[in-house]
Amino acid sequence: MADEQEQDAVLVSSNNGITTISINRPKQLNTINDAVIEGLHNAWHTFNASDDRCAILTGVGAKAFCAGADLGSFRGEMWESIPNVGVRVDKPVIAAVNGYCVGGGCVLMLYCDLAIAGESAQFWYPEAQVGFTGGVVTGIASRMPLKFAMEFALLGERIGPEQARQMGMLNRVTADDEVLASAERMARTLCDSAPLVVKALKGLMLDTVSRSPLEVAGVARGQLAEVLHSADRQEGIAAFREKRAPKFQGK
Structure with missing residues (x-):
């Protein structure tokens, strides 16, 4: 802790x-x-x-x-x-x-x-x-x-x-x-302001901006880290060891 x-x-x-x-x-x-x-x-x-x-x-x-x-x-x-x-x-x-x-x-x-x-x-x-x-x-x-x-x-x-x-x-x-x-x-x-419009405009503008190689790598590593530390990963490993079907929750 x-x-x-x-x-x-x-x-x-x-x-x-x-x-x-x-x-x-x-x-x-x-x-x-x-x-x-x-x-x-x-x-x-x-x-x-x-x-x-x-x-x-x-x-x-x-x-x-x-x-x-x-x-x-x-x-x-x-x-x-x-x-x-x-x-x-x-x-x-x-x-x-x-x-x-x-x-x-x-x-x-x-x-x-x-x-x-x-x-x-x-x-x-x-x-x-x-x-x-x-x-x-x-x-x-x-x-x-x-x-x-x-x-x-x-x-x-x-x-x-x-x-x-x-x-x-x-x-x-x-x-x-x-x-x-x-x-x-x-x-x-x-x-x-309208939250869906704000979200859409921000997302579209960020998608328009070119990203540096390190920025792209950071985004990819962040996405993979979410999988690595997910409850689904732990469930998948446990299910494999226990020879049962996994119960994934998308978490």
Whole structure:
């Protein structure tokens, strides 16, 4: 069983049709460790299973949305935590960004459907300078102009929110103390919209976007992982050993 610290690495709350998912490591600038990966992966499943119509992804505290990987406690399977890579998410997800958004934090933000940032937010992807990358960031090449994507991924330079918006990474920039409220207003509009239309439009647009090889691999691994950890798999193995017909339940 996970200890209390691991259980609290990601917080999930629901209010009036909106699920809020918060990375909860403010003292570590919300860096990603194994507990965060597991927590986000589970949070997307929780959101999928709920009646909520929109999710907001954010970080606890004002200093950082997510400052990338905690290299001292990270096994390199970040793809499991990314919406529509590690877990398919048909409902819209909004990133609410305050403070630092670095490395893997940028990947999480860029794979959300919409993104709002505070005026003091800072973005950079320093993996080429650090000597470490999971490679999933390459998917941004189909989500923003290629020259901008190359500049952001290769140079590791810090950029502010207005430049990030001009590059196609953000939808809106607001005052730092208005980020979450702005995301909630956007989420309310989505919650009040026709859910089947929202789902269809999101799905069709994502199907239009080209996926990077690592993104495709992550999606495939996620689908196979669901089978690997399913009750049906356990039932099939048990039935084979007991020489009886299996009773599959699609779970």
